[in-house]
Amino acid sequence: MGNYDEAKAVIDQFRIDGRLEKIKVNTQGHINSTFISTFDNNGVKTKYTHQKINRNVFKKPKEVMENILAVTNHIAQKVSDLDDRDRRVLTVVFTKDHKPFFIDENGDYWRTYIFIENVSTYDKIPSLNAAGNLGRGIGHFQKQLSDFDGGRLNITIPHFHDMNLRYRQLEEALKADVRGRAESVREELDFLFDNRERGCRIWNAFEDGTLPNRVTHNDTKMNNVLFDPVTDEAVCVIDLDTIMPGTILFDTGDMIRTACNTAEEDEKDVSKVSFDVQMYKALVGGYLEEAESFLTPLEKEWIKESGRTITQIMAVRFLTDYLAGDVYYNTAYPEHNIVRAHTQIALMKSMDEQWDNY
Numbered sequence: 001m002g003n004y005d006e007a008k009a010v011i012d013q014f015r016i017d018g019r020l021e022k023i024k025v026n027t028q029g030h031i032n033s034t035f036i037s038t039f040d041n042n043g044v045k046t047k048y049t050h051q052k053i054n055r056n057v058f059k060k061p062k063e064v065m066e067n068i069l070a071v072t073n074h075i076a077q078k079v080s081d082l083d084d085r086d087r088r089v090l091t092v093v094f095t096k097d098h099k100p101f102f103i104d105e106n107g108d109y110w111r112t113y114i115f116i117e118n119v120s121t122y123d124k125i126p127s128l129n130a131a132g133n134l135g136r137g138i139g140h141f142q143k144q145l146s147d148f149d150g151g152r153l154n155i156t157i158p159h160f161h162d163m164n165l166r167y168r169q170l171e172e173a174l175k176a177d178v179r180g181r182a183e184s185v186r187e188e189l190d191f192l193f194d195n196r197e198r199g200c201r202i203w204n205a206f207e208d209g210t211l212p213n214r215v216t217h218n219d220t221k222m223n224n225v226l227f228d229p230v231t232d233e234a235v236c237v238i239d240l241d242t243i244m245p246g247t248i249l250f251d252t253g254d255m256i257r258t259a260c261n262t263a264e265e266d267e268k269d270v271s272k273v274s275f276d277v278q279m280y281k282a283l284v285g286g287y288l289e290e291a292e293s294f295l296t297p298l299e300k301e302w303i304k305e306s307g308r309t310i311t312q313i314m315a316v317r318f319l320t321d322y323l324a325g326d327v328y329y330n331t332a333y334p335e336h337n338i339v340r341a342h343t344q345i346a347l348m349k350s351m352d353e354q355w356d357n358y
Contacts, residue, residue: 007050011037026049035050053109064156071243075144087235119226119229136289142291145215151213163199163200163313164204166313181338218246222259225237249309253306259280261273261343265340277358
């Protein structure tokens, strides 16, 4: 990310009042380079978040920022009358020449947000009550954007949840079998190919217009929601880089997949992996409190299915990368991707075993 002087040179490009007091590296994110600055404006301290957008992941940073601006401006209008509106939506800081990003001499894109204070975050869901608050937070975010035409947004990562494409990629990786791993994963392949048709239902219904084209976040995990530290109310959804057009079942599915697994995503002992039905009920119960008013009957009917579908697409992607030689996901050891695939498959099987109980 560079030294203090390089960071300061980037910050100087943005329209920020006051005197730069300090810069601190933020190591929490895994995708973008991030640092936090503090400015003193006549005794008033204000923090800002500065990020270099990872161009290896986000090939169209300009379009990413266009999407973020469109969505945050829309939400800002909805919360403009609230006393704590500064906590309720990300605020993009423009450059001195009024652009939402700065391009440095290396062609890298930098952006700045006002840092949101007086909030808490969680990496894991600590309780059923917190699960309900997470569901309400995601549901409220979707409700705020339910009158926004998702088709207006740029498609920054084409076919991100296209299950048909993911299966074609799996077939290509299987055919090439560059590491000679195919024979050792026949059972996993059989399971996923047996589930192919069911897994494609949501994508196909979105493609043919049966499901509405809405705004989707595409990464609805616990640590992308900010909570009030006193009431535990979800106040803001962050990490908007993957905001795109889609069906909101992508988001309910990822929310369910990440919140209701009793184990880590790369747990080696699959006996520890199960689908937590009580967590699901709390999560979806909270979600529907906010979202039920705008959902179509089919969207409501397929919420449960969406959790299974997004779990399946991750199983396909992990297995594909394992067969392809671990070229997409970072791995800590040679079997990491197949361990991840095993976890997702075990979660799908646990869902199926309890299907009539939730």
